[in-house]
Amino acid sequence: MMYPTKLLKGGIDPPSVTTVPPGSAIVNAALPSRALIPLLQHAGAPARCLVKPGDLVREGMIIGRAEGLRSAHVHASIPGVVREVRPFTLPTGESCEAVTIELGGSFETSGKPTVRRAWDGLHRADLLQKIRAAGVVGLGGESLPTHLKLAADAGRAVSLLAANGLDCEPSLSVDAALLRQKPAEIVEGLRICQSLLSPRRTVLALGDHSEELVGEFERLIDRCGMTAEVLVLPARYPQGHEQLVASAISGTPPGADPTVTVLNVATLLAVFDAVVLERPLIERVMTVTGSTLSRPQNLKVRLGARVGDLLEECGGQPATQKVVMGGPMRGVSVQSLDLPVTKGTLGILALGASEARAPAELPCIRCGACIEACPWGLAPTRLFKLVRIGKATAAFREGLSRCTECGCCSYVCPSRIPLSSILGQGKLRHSREATR
Amino acid sequence: MSAPPPVPPADAPRPSSAPRPGVAPHLRVAMSSKRMTWLAAASLVPALGLGVALYGVPALMVTGASLLCALAAELATTLPWRRFTLADGSAALTGLIIGLVLPAGAPLYVPAAASAFGILVIKQSFGGLGRNWMNPAMGGVVFATLSWPGAASWSIAPLGWPAGAALTPLQALRAALSMPGSHQATPLAVLEKAGYSFSGLDSGVVGWINTHLLSPAGLALRQGTLDVFIGHVPGAIGASAPLLALGAAYLLHRRVIRWQLPVIYLGSFVVLSLVFGGLASGQGWSAGGPGFHLLSGNLVLAAFYAAPDPVTSPLTGTGKWILGVVLGALTFLLRYFGSLGDGAAAAIVLGNCLTPLLDLWTFRRPEAASRGAA
Numbered sequence: 001m002m003y004p005t006k007l008l009k010g011g012i013d014p015p016s017v018t019t020v021p022p023g024s025a026i027v028n029a030a031l032p033s034r035a036l037i038p039l040l041q042h043a044g045a046p047a048r049c050l051v052k053p054g055d056l057v058r059e060g061m062i063i064g065r066a067e068g069l070r071s072a073h074v075h076a077s078i079p080g081v082v083r084e085v086r087p088f089t090l091p092t093g094e095s096c097e098a099v100t101i102e103l104g105g106s107f108e109t110s111g112k113p114t115v116r117r118a119w120d121g122l123h124r125a126d127l128l129q130k131i132r133a134a135g136v137v138g139l140g141g142e143s144l145p146t147h148l149k150l151a152a153d154a155g156r157a158v159s160l161l162a163a164n165g166l167d168c169e170p171s172l173s174v175d176a177a178l179l180r181q182k183p184a185e186i187v188e189g190l191r192i193c194q195s196l197l198s199p200r201r202t203v204l205a206l207g208d209h210s211e212e213l214v215g216e217f218e219r220l221i222d223r224c225g226m227t228a229e230v231l232v233l234p235a236r237y238p239q240g241h242e243q244l245v246a247s248a249i250s251g252t253p254p255g256a257d258p259t260v261t262v263l264n265v266a267t268l269l270a271v272f273d274a275v276v277l278e279r280p281l282i283e284r285v286m287t288v289t290g291s292t293l294s295r296p297q298n299l300k301v302r303l304g305a306r307v308g309d310l311l312e313e314c315g316g317q318p319a320t321q322k323v324v325m326g327g328p329m330r331g332v333s334v335q336s337l338d339l340p341v342t343k344g345t346l347g348i349l350a351l352g353a354s355e356a357r358a359p360a361e362l363p364c365i366r367c368g369a370c371i372e373a374c375p376w377g378l379a380p381t382r383l384f385k386l387v388r389i390g391k392a393t394a395a396f397r398e399g400l401s402r403c404t405e406c407g408c409c410s411y412v413c414p415s416r417i418p419l420s421s422i423l424g425q426g427k428l429r430h431s432r433e434a435t436r
Numbered sequence: 437m438s439a440p441p442p443v444p445p446a447d448a449p450r451p452s453s454a455p456r457p458g459v460a461p462h463l464r465v466a467m468s469s470k471r472m473t474w475l476a477a478a479s480l481v482p483a484l485g486l487g488v489a490l491y492g493v494p495a496l497m498v499t500g501a502s503l504l505c506a507l508a509a510e511l512a513t514t515l516p517w518r519r520f521t522l523a524d525g526s527a528a529l530t531g532l533i534i535g536l537v538l539p540a541g542a543p544l545y546v547p548a549a550a551s552a553f554g555i556l557v558i559k560q561s562f563g564g565l566g567r568n569w570m571n572p573a574m575g576g577v578v579f580a581t582l583s584w585p586g587a588a589s590w591s592i593a594p595l596g597w598p599a600g601a602a603l604t605p606l607q608a609l610r611a612a613l614s615m616p617g618s619h620q621a622t623p624l625a626v627l628e629k630a631g632y633s634f635s636g637l638d639s640g641v642v643g644w645i646n647t648h649l650l651s652p653a654g655l656a657l658r659q660g661t662l663d664v665f666i667g668h669v670p671g672a673i674g675a676s677a678p679l680l681a682l683g684a685a686y687l688l689h690r691r692v693i694r695w696q697l698p699v700i701y702l703g704s705f706v707v708l709s710l711v712f713g714g715l716a717s718g719q720g721w722s723a724g725g726p727g728f729h730l731l732s733g734n735l736v737l738a739a740f741y742a743a744p745d746p747v748t749s750p751l752t753g754t755g756k757w758i759l760g761v762v763l764g765a766l767t768f769l770l771r772y773f774g775s776l777g778d779g780a781a782a783a784i785v786l787g788n789c790l791t792p793l794l795d796l797w798t799f800r801r802p803e804a805a806s807r808g809a810a
Contacts (some may be wrong), residue, residue, distance in 0.1 A: 014463050170463075323455040328463045335457055349462065356456045362524060363566035365469045367746035379751065379799060407461035414469040415566075421459040 008244045008375045011236045012408045014170050014328070019296070020287050022176030022209060026298045029313055033103045035078050035304030036340040037063065038088050040096035042137045043144045044070025049097050055082040059107055060280045063099050066132075072145040073135035077282040077302040080104040091325055091332045091339055098340075101304070109279060119192065119275050127196060127275060134274030135281045135343075140168050140175075140264030141326070142242070143344040146271060149261055150196045159259040160250050161199035163190050163268055166207040166233060166240030169327025172287045172347045175240075175265050177298045179210050179217075182269055185276075187220045189268030192275050194226065197261060202228040203249050207235035237329060238375055238406040254376070255402075281343060288313075290350030292320040301341055308337030311350055322356035324349040329407040359416035370409035370419055376402040380409035380419040387426030392433065395426050403427060472692045473525030476741065477532055479683030480674065483737075484536060487673035490594035491540035495673045499535030502547035506531030509555035514564075526565045530554050533573035533741055536674025537734045537781065538580075539604075541592035546584055550576035566747055569792065574742045574784040581777050589777070591670035596635040602670035605660065606732045606778055608632045623725035624658035638663040664731050677736040684740035693744040696753065700760025701739045701767075706730060708768040729771060733778025738767075742781075748788045755794035763787045 040046040047064030057063060057076040064074035080103045088098035119127060132147040163186070167175045178186065187204075194202050204217055210232075217230045233239050233248050242262040243254040250257060263271075266285060273279040282303055289296035294315030301310060307323065308316075324331035325339070326346050341348070370380035378399050386395040400423060409419040488495045510527035514520060522528070534550045554576025559568040581588045593602040603611070609623050612630035620626045638660060646656045663669050667676030674680065687693045706726040713724010729735070743749065743763055750756050763783050770779030 014465075321456055322458060322462070324460075324462050326460075329461040331460055331462060333455065333458045333460075333462065335455055337455070351462060355462065356458065358456075358458050359464055359468070362469050363564065365566050365746045366749075366751060367469070368751040371751055377800075381751065382799075405460075411461050411463060412465050414465065414467055414472055416464060416468060418459050420461070 007234065007248050008236065008239050008241075009377065010373045010375045010408060011238060012373055012411050013236055014411060019171055020173050020177070020289055020298050022173040023180060024177070024297065026177050026181055026285055026300050029299040029301045029305060029310060031078060031103065032302055032305040032309060034083070034306070035076075035101045035103075035302060036088075036098055036306070036338075037074060037077060037101065037304040038090055038096050038098040038340065038342060039064035039074050040090060040094055041074060041143065041303070041343040042070065042072040042135075043142065044068050044072075046096035047071055047074045049085055049099065051082045051085065051099060053082050053084055056080075056105065057082060057101060058105070059109055060282055062133075062135075062280075063101075064097075066135075066145075070145060070148065072137050073133065073280070075135055075280040075282050076101055077304050078103050079107060090342075091334045114277055116276050117278060124196060127192065130278065131271055131274045134270070134279065136267065136270045136274050137281070137343050138264060139266035139270060139284055139343065139346075140164060140240075140242070141330070141344060141346055146263070146267055149263065150193055150271075156259060158197045158199040158261055159201065159257060160246060160261070161190075161194055161197050161202045162245055162249055162260065162262045163193075163202075163204040164240060164242065164245050164262050164264045165205055165210060166235055166245065168238070168240040168264075168346065169329050169331075170237050171289055171349065172327050173209075174285050174287055174298060174346060176207060176210050178265050178269055178285060179206065179213055183213070183216055183220055185272045186265050186268050187217065187224065187226070188276060189270075189272035190228065190263075191224055191226050192271055193261075193263060193268065194228070199261070202226070204228060204230045205245050205249060206230065206232050207240070208232055209235050238404075238408065241375070241404065241406065244375060284341075284343060284345070286341065286345050287347035288350075289347065290320070291352045291355065292317045292350045301345075303342060304340045306337070307334065307339050307341065307348055310341070310348060311337065314350075316350055319352050320350040321353045322349075322351040324351065329411065330405065361417055362415040364415055364417060367414060369412040369414065373408040373412045375406065375408060376404065378403060380423060383426065384417065384419050384422045387422050387429070392426045392430040395423075396430055400426055400430070467691070470524050473529050475690060475692050476687060477525055477529045479686050480532055480536060480680075480741070482683060483674040483676050483679040484532070486667070486676045486679055487536065487540070490596075490668065491592065491673060492595070494540040494592060497544060498538055498540055498542055498547050499532065499673060501544045502535035502538070502551045503528065503531035505548040505551035506534070506555050509552050510560070513556060513560040521564065524565055526559075527555055530559070530572045530576070533737070534576050536737060537573070537577050537672050539589060539591040539671055540673050541590035543587050543590070546580050546588050549583065550580035550588075552576075553579040568747060570788040571742045571745050571748045571784055574738065574781045574788075577781045578777075578785050581781070585776060593670055594635075594668060596637050596668065597670065598633075603632075604671040604732070605632065605664060605669050605728075606671070609728075610775075622658065623728040624660050624664070628659055632660075634660040634663045635668060637668065664728060667731070669732075671732070672734055672737075674737055675734070677731045680736045680740065684736075687740070693740065694756075696756045697744040697749055697760050697763075698739040700757055701743050701763045702730065702735070704761045704764025705735070705767050706764075708765060709772070712768070713772055724772070733771070733780060735767065735771075735778065735780045738780035738784050739763075742784045743787070748791055750791050750794040750798065752795065752798040754798040755791070758794055758798070759787055759790060762790060 045068040048067045051063045059079040061076045062073050063076050066073050080101045083102045084100040089095045128147050136146040137143045165175050165179050214230050221228045246260040247254040270281050285300050288299050324333050383395045403423045405420045405424045407420045506527045531551050554572035558570050558575040559572040562568045591604050612626050641662050642657045709724040709726035766783035767779045770782050
């Protein structure tokens with residue numbers, strides 16, 4: 001297989017915790033009898049709550065209105081009665097309001113025949129409005145409202161539109177599974193985005209686990225008369241990072257070209273749902289896996305479903321010692337199984353005792369493994385020492401701002417130093433100092 | 437903080453078996469620095485075993501003294517602060533290397549002082565593991581060699597050699613080359629002419645190979661080939677290059693050490709010896725005997741166990757290449773032109789001084805740094 005030349009340097013090939021084969025079917029999770037829906041499921045400010053306890057809500061009704069530029073609407077994922085609206089703390093530490101809906105009433109969209117709406121004649125603004133109304137955000141982890149990415153100014157030419165089919169973390173196979181099971185919808189979603197951005201070049205990037213799909217996607221792209229290439233990139237972590245995908249395709253250094261737009265294939269599917277089916281984003285596919293689960297699988301889950309219920313559905317065992325929302329490299333470990341899944345939940349990992357044990361930190365032996373692993377060319381061993389002695393500004397002069405906290409350095413560190421988390425703290429401290 | 441301690445919702449009922457917290461990433465490589473150190477120590481056991489077999493109790497005494505003294509020094513500098521660092525293996529490895537580098541005939545204060553100096557002055561006074569800028573084992577050995585040049589090189593004859601004190605082949609070579617008219621094509625030829633005798637095992641095996649295998653082809657091995665090759669000569673306790681290389685091969689396989697520094701180090705030493713080695717003693721070009729010098733002294737041990745010590749070697753690949761060449765050149769100069777020791781330990785110590793500069797010179801800051809915070 002010929003790869004493009006500008007692939008990531010460094011990175012890691014970790015043994016994945018139990019994987020879900022991308023070819024296995026995406027299973028619909030049982031409907032939650034209660035959904036706990038935080039009104040902050042996107043990059044910007046929390047959405048404003050539109051409901052109060054006792055209200056009846058329909059499936060797909062807006063319950064939180066976007067407030068501010070980077071905010072997105074939040075919809076009711078199940079029909080029923082609003083039981084509670086209360087302050088809520090997300091696993092990331094941010095707080096917002098959360099709406100509890102108790103299942104009831106009838107389904108108006110689920111299980112009904114789908115009507116496909118033509119969109120070719122629609123005006124740009126109408127298309128964007130549909131995407132915005134559906135509350136679509138980036139489903140690859142960054143959760144930026146998608147209409148912002150697609151609302152290119154008239155003056156700005158988009159050099160590259162890339163559909164990212166690489167799962168952003170090892171052990172997760174959401175994108176690989178969607179590529180296999182929703183290829184036509186993904187291509188249609190890409191065509192919608194292409195018509196909005198008019199990029200000079202459109203590329204669908206697949207991970208090498210999905211190499212056999214190249215022919216199928218090329219046929220699909222031909223059939224709808226679209227101009228787009230299909231490329232294969234190695235699925236080494238973190239090649240799936242937005243900037244690294246763009247860099248691999250365009251050959252420019254990561255982050256150097258601001259006119260690149262990268263959308264994850266799960267997001268393209270949400271765009272398709274929003275525009276063609278006029279369905280809001282009320283469910284998403286996530287990988288529920290881990291060494292203590294007897295049936296790891298890719299689940300299609302209603303937003304607001306309880307983490308504990310999903311683990312149970314995948315054969316959760318009492319041996320589970322640690323639960324992570326997200327992937328093994330960047331996920332957040334949670335201490336309550338009552339947390340809900342949100343638009344940004346890529347997966348849920350259930351880890352056993354050996355994986356949950358926090359390794360004891362040893363002194364840095366300057367082995368340089370972190371330097372070899374860093375995909376951004378940084379020297380984490382120098383940066384973490386600077387941050388620890390309170391010299392975050394000096395660390396910035398050595399490139400700390402480029403750190404994405406991908407976790408490669410922490411993964412390879414034989415002294416088990418939590419490098420990426422220390423660097424993250426340093427970035428935060430520096431930005432606080434800068435704003436002061 | 438970007439990865440704050442996850443706060444469970446205040447009112448969420450916490451299950452009795454709440455999952456444990458932890459910062460991302462939630463996967464780690466299996467190899468820890470602790471395991472790397474202990475593997476390095478374990479891979480030295482074959483060489484130590486041969487040393488003990490050849491020298492008996494004196495070898496045990498010397499290695500025991502260096503090991504115990506290293507452990508005691510580490511304890512003395514950590515226990516008062518309620519820390520316990522022996523488990524990281526670093527002190528044990530230092531003590532073991534010092535023991536293997538010294539001859540079995542050395543009085544016990546030599547290994548004890550070398551270990552104490554290495555741990556107390558070189559390592560702990562700079563802040564302990566990871567903060568020292570010089571390899572503690574090599575620094576300790578150089579300290580002892582400079583303090584007691586005679587005592588630190590008192591070699592005794594190994595099993596199979598005439599009993600009593602003995603010169604190492606390297607010392608004998610140095611003495612012979614200082615006599616006028618002793619110049620021969622190779623070090624072993626010089627030794628033979630100077631009347632240096634090897635073990636009975638060597639003469640038997642080499643004689644048999646010469647008569648049965650090589651004489652039809654008109655070839656002959658020199659006396660001492662076998663002894664020098666397997667390290668069956670007076671000298672350091674851990675002098676067996678093949679056994680050391682075996683341990684190093686295991687470490688390379690487990691990626692405890694990387695090939696770059698040792699290979700460049702030994703490679704540049706061999707090239708320099710081959711080209712310029714003979715000039716040192718007036719034997720002319722290409723008469724340096726790189727094979728003999730590679731296998732003698734502590735070169736192999738230093739190349740695989742001291743040079744790639746991550747704490748004291750450069751972080752960058754370029755830095756490692758440069759240091760490798762510098763170490764090869766320094767060892768060559770000290771070995772052929774120096775008068776003390778075998779040159780390897782002193783070369784490592786001098787090379788370590790360059791490491792901070794090499795890091796400074798060879799580390800390329802990422803492009804964004806010059807553009808300022810993005």
